[in-house]
Amino acid sequence: MPPDSVSNEKLESYDSDGSEVHIDSVEEEEEEEDFGSFEYSEEEEFPIDEEEGEELEDYDDIISNSESQFGDDFDIEPSTNGTTFTSGSSPNNGHATTDSIGNSRRGDEYSYGLTQGQFREESTSLVNSTPMKFKTYTTMDLIDKMHKQCRKLSEILVISQDNVINLLQFFSWNSERLMEDYVTDPMKVRKDAGLLEDSHDLTGVCTTYPKTNPFSCFICCDDKLTTYKLACNHEYCTDCYGRYVEDRLSEGRVIKCPDCDLTLQTRDIDNICGEGSSLKLLESSMKEYVERLRAFKWCPAPDCKGIVEVLNMSEVKDLVNEGKIPFVRCGSEGHQFCVSCLFENHSPAPCQITKNWITKCKDDSETVKWILTNTQTCPRCETSIEKNGGCNHMTCKKCRHEFCWICLGDWKLHGSSYYNCTRTGTKDQIITNENKKTIASTKESLKRYLHFYNLFSVHEVSTKLDMARCSVVQSTVRDLQVVSGISWIEAQFIADSAKVLLSGRQCLKWSYPLAFYCDSTPLLNIFENVQAELAMAVESLSKMFEIEDPAEIVEKKKEFIDDCGVVLLRQNAVLSCMKELLESKTLPDEAFILKKSVR
Amino acid sequence: MSRVKRILKELEDVQKDTSASITLVLVSESDLSHLTGTFLGPPDTPYANGRFQVDIHIPNEYPFKPPQMKFDTKVYHPNISSVTGAICLDILKDAWTPILTLKSSLISLQSLLQSPEPSDPQDAEVAKHYLSDLAGFQKTAKYWTEIYASADAGKKNGGSDSSKDGDDAKLYGIDEATVGNFQNMGFDRAKIIEVLRRLGFKKVESGEPRTENKVIEELLK
Incomplete structure (x- = not known):
């Protein structure tokens, strides 16, 4: 099948899915030419499970075809459990998109690509974030992988799989060292790891004592009826033994008899702590396993157990040096994160800036938080003032300025409304004015940092709120679908808008550290203006999500889509402006960034 | 309750041992979690002829968690803080197992004085x-x-x-x-x-x- 028809078919199928494709026309034109007929297949998110067989054939066609078209822009990676192919950087804009298809049982296949459903937000953020080639795993996938490694080693070393697990845990999953040491001196390795000298492994014995002659346990000093012991004959009651083992399950290392170096086998652990307990130990030892493999990264999102294997680890350093963000997306919940910083995708800020910013925030944030929550600055002389009680009528000790603690406005204008401040919005005014001032003294620099930190953290908090709000809105709309019979396709715009909102928010958030590290130039002014526009667009879209009534949301579909369009446009503007900023050397070099401190 | 039984048994065991190189007493009769132990400095070391006092706090999870020990007596030793008396010894941290006792811990401290580990110092x-x-x-x-x-x-x-x-x-x-x-x-x-x-x-x-x-x-x- 010629690639053209494949892609057209895909496009149609998407259109019939009803995803809103027109919004992404923002940047479409300039790319269309370069991609030619290949464009759609690159944007395609490959359906994995349903149409695997057919798809594979089709894509093979595409690969061979595209190879001839683009030469070395594409490389095919042989893979044992599926076909992985990567469609490399497109010639004009230098960003790479990676797709892979496969049918592996473990190593959950992912397909990273630009989907119509995701609009073009990926593409816009690609200005400096570069998707890596990667594979995602769940903890179960990795356990399978670990078992497979054990099976292999067990065949090579001719020892039982249980023993191999113990040995690997003992060697912190360094299988090369295990092999080497075991081949040199198997007895010594077995002894060190606490395994019995002969290969046949004995399981421990569970004994039940009669009530008339109970067992006196050394650990709890109580009389007990059931005990457990290994071949070493060190016997303890099952309660104490269980507690002892349980305490160690999360440590991921071999568990030894409390009194000697004999190691508990998988079966011993299951016997003592119940079926499946040994799996817990295996899971916890996975931490070491993953850390041993440099290309494997845990998803940094809180509570996320996703693991990603980066296939082109060697390129990370270069990308970071080029100011690009090597990012991947974890399998379980699709969190995007930067492989170099192990932090969420921080586009548009480059890695170096992110690292500096995060360290800075860590160093200063406690102080800053205290200052932010406990003090206000005098509106006239800008001294930090802590209010330690009393009314809101403040008089600055330094400049004798009288002002209102709540709105920071001149007290004289307050008249008689002593305790109820009615004047709102003044504070915001002050912040925007501060924006324009140039930074000179250290005090100014602290204020400048506070200002950016404040903006950054405000958007961080907003991101969380937005996420919560988005999911609420999506579920209400889903309910509405059931009741009023609006089709899934028609309601899809909500999910899409949510994605745009979150990516816009993220872009906005990370643009502040960037601006913080930039020298003050006219270009920065432009950047800040563009930034402010994006902020407005994001806020406006965020506001749309506050609508409670699902029917109204559906009615306002067009407004949602328009707002999304604006956000995307402005996000683009921020990103291209950022690119100029980076290129114009407004950004101080690395050393300078490190030196620039608040105090 | 096993914790109480165990501590009492350990106290009894130490007090039965009349060689007196090690002593173990409760700081107050009503509190089983706070004890004081002493032991003699090992002979042929700079610590010989000294009697070293150790402050012992027993956590609720004892004997599954190690007792917290620190020197009350000032000791000049690489693995013991010369200021606070804090001890750097593996069995009092992750190498603890429930079959170790207060007595065996004090004996371990004794042997720590005998063989310092300067490569893993506390001070x-x-x-x-x-x-x-x-x-x-x-x-x-x-x-x-x-x-x-x-x-x-x-x-x-x-x-x-x-x-x-x-x-x-x-x-x-x-x-x-x-x-x-x-x-x-x-x-x-x-x-x-x-x-x-x-x-x-x-x-x-x-x-x-x-x-x-x-x-x-x-x-x-």
Whole structure:
């Protein structure tokens, strides 16, 4: 099948899915030419499970075809459990998109690509974030992988799989060292790891004592009826033994008899702590396993157990040096994160800036938080003032300025409304004015940092709120679908808008550290203006999500889509402006960034 | 309840043992979680003839979690903080297993005094002293044992330090001749010791003008 028809078919199928494709026309034109007929297949998110067989054939066609078209822009990676192919950087804009298809049982296949459903937000953020080639795993996938490694080693070393697990845990999953040491001196390795000298492994014995002659346990000093012991004959009651083992399950290392170096086998652990307990130990030892493999990264999102294997680890350093963000997306919940910083995708800020910013925030944030929550600055002389009680009528000790603690406005204008401040919005005014001032003294620099930190953290908090709000809105709309019979396709715009909102928010958030590290130039002014526009667009879209009534949301579909369009446009503007900023050397070099401190 | 039973049994066991190299008593009769243990310094070491007192707190999870121990008696040893008495010993941390007892822990402390592990120090300054000048270290450790851990040390702990000239230098393992040299230059003794401690010098040979100058520079500040 010629690639053209494949892609057209895909496009149609998407259109019939009803995803809103027109919004992404923002940047479409300039790319269309370069991609030619290949464009759609690159944007395609490959359906994995349903149409695997057919798809594979089709894509093979595409690969061979595209190879001839683009030469070395594409490389095919042989893979044992599926076909992985990567469609490399497109010639004009230098960003790479990676797709892979496969049918592996473990190593959950992912397909990273630009989907119509995701609009073009990926593409816009690609200005400096570069998707890596990667594979995602769940903890179960990795356990399978670990078992497979054990099976292999067990065949090579001719020892039982249980023993191999113990040995690997003992060697912190360094299988090369295990092999080497075991081949040199198997007895010594077995002894060190606490395994019995002969290969046949004995399981421990569970004994039940009669009530008339109970067992006196050394650990709890109580009389007990059931005990457990290994071949070493060190016997303890099952309660104490269980507690002892349980305490160690999360440590991921071999568990030894409390009194000697004999190691508990998988079966011993299951016997003592119940079926499946040994799996817990295996899971916890996975931490070491993953850390041993440099290309494997845990998803940094809180509570996320996703693991990603980066296939082109060697390129990370270069990308970071080029100011690009090597990012991947974890399998379980699709969190995007930067492989170099192990932090969420921080586009548009480059890695170096992110690292500096995060360290800075860590160093200063406690102080800053205290200052932010406990003090206000005098509106006239800008001294930090802590209010330690009393009314809101403040008089600055330094400049004798009288002002209102709540709105920071001149007290004289307050008249008689002593305790109820009615004047709102003044504070915001002050912040925007501060924006324009140039930074000179250290005090100014602290204020400048506070200002950016404040903006950054405000958007961080907003991101969380937005996420919560988005999911609420999506579920209400889903309910509405059931009741009023609006089709899934028609309601899809909500999910899409949510994605745009979150990516816009993220872009906005990370643009502040960037601006913080930039020298003050006219270009920065432009950047800040563009930034402010994006902020407005994001806020406006965020506001749309506050609508409670699902029917109204559906009615306002067009407004949602328009707002999304604006956000995307402005996000683009921020990103291209950022690119100029980076290129114009407004950004101080690395050393300078490190030196620039608040105090 | 197994914890109570176990602690009582351990107390009984130690008290039955009449060899008296180890003692274990409750600090207050009503509180089973706070004990005081003592043991004799191992012979043929700078700690010989000393009796060392250890403060023991027993966590609720005992015997599954290790007891918290620290020296009440000041000890000059690489693995024991010379200031707080904190102990760096694996069995009191992750190598603890429930079959270890308070008695066996105290015996382990005894053997820790016998065989220090300067490569994994608790007190970096002492460890440095141990590695660079073993004889000097032993002299200081012996001196500490004499003034802090000898039979009548209990009441001596506080004020006796400065009663005798030379005590303070000896206490920090600083070479008396070195202090004398600087004193001859007209510097104040207490200041010399303070500076030498701060710079981490135990001894300054007259053949090392560089170090000497550095000390003088500090002294003149």
